[in-house]
Amino acid sequence: MTVPNVLLSGIVGSTAYGLAHEGSDIDRLGVFAAPTEALHGLHTPKESHVGTAPDTTLHEAAKWCRLALGGNPTAMELVWLPDELYEVRTPLGDELIGIRTSLLGAQRVRAAYLGYATQQFRRLEARGDGSRPADLRGRTAKHARHLKRLCHQGLELYTTGQLTIRVEDPEEYHAFGERVAADASAARPLLSHYEAAFGERRSALPERPEEAAAEAWLRRVREHFYRPEGR
Template structure:
């Protein structure tokens, strides 16, 4: 399936949706609308001298699309940004193919306690460094993201479910303003989160890559274009969405 008008021409999108502040419930009038997606290259392009591009990133509009294998590697490592794609509220999906539905169904296979702890706390630490480096008037956004990452990590660790849309966005905004005024307030919050994430939780110690590998092989088969004059593989996408 080729990406529709909300994406990048010529890219075969498997799954895409609206992420970022809109998905978290933190968007305000004028906020950017961020989109994230997964695409598959024609399988035969993987066998040439030049590797096909693994990511497509555009601005105005803000869109990031990762090739399926790269997305899977990032998700297995616990990357918070890519992980949220398979945990979005239904209304935020814009392209949702049968293979995309399968990927959503595999979302728990990507999760592991160590990866979540390392990735989410690592990203939160990055936001704290931004807080310390910026002028006070530019600290609110990283403060909100720090709080959002901590809240999502704890819920994910303790329930095995990623809640993309925050339960109380206003509380996150208000506490974010306080942390923006005094970044040192974030330090005990991060320390407490690290302590809780070190305890046993609902997540397995390691991810389960076997079903992910099987899914990726189905994607490759579905996107194996026939030679001229040869019949198309069963299940292969044949049209262009528009």
């Protein structure tokens, strides 16, 4: 998959979290800029490009900003990666990393991270006990690990304004995944703990994100990729 004007991209997912195992897919996420003049035509460009081999998702700059301002966990991790996991970094990409804290709002972070974690729990709950094929048990364990990660990272972001991508103890996450794969109800105490923690802890974030920072960055992107015909 070839997409022009990639501003920032890197390796995300299990590899970034430190939860990958032999045979795990390597996931990539990035932001690209559509040519500015293409945004004014009858048919606007695609906002996302998704490809496999390798697994890659690229969002157009405006869409990525909307996702990030909404607290989307997957979008947000792109601007908190360790340096060695970035594969494309441009000056505009570095600017985006530089405004990452401005994109955070307490209400949206709490709703997004707890919301995604709750979705994972409902998937697990629907599968019942551990009497299932090995491949389904593996997917269940994976969803359980993501549930735990979303809860931990969301609370960290909510209370400190910082996001650590790599988990501190990968083995703890794998053990939790196996427990939940055997009995989905084992995930309920963890989710309940984090629901209570979000309610009790004070957030380091403002109530709402600073949309003006994203708007100013996006306008710089549009100016940079404005190529009037004939010039």
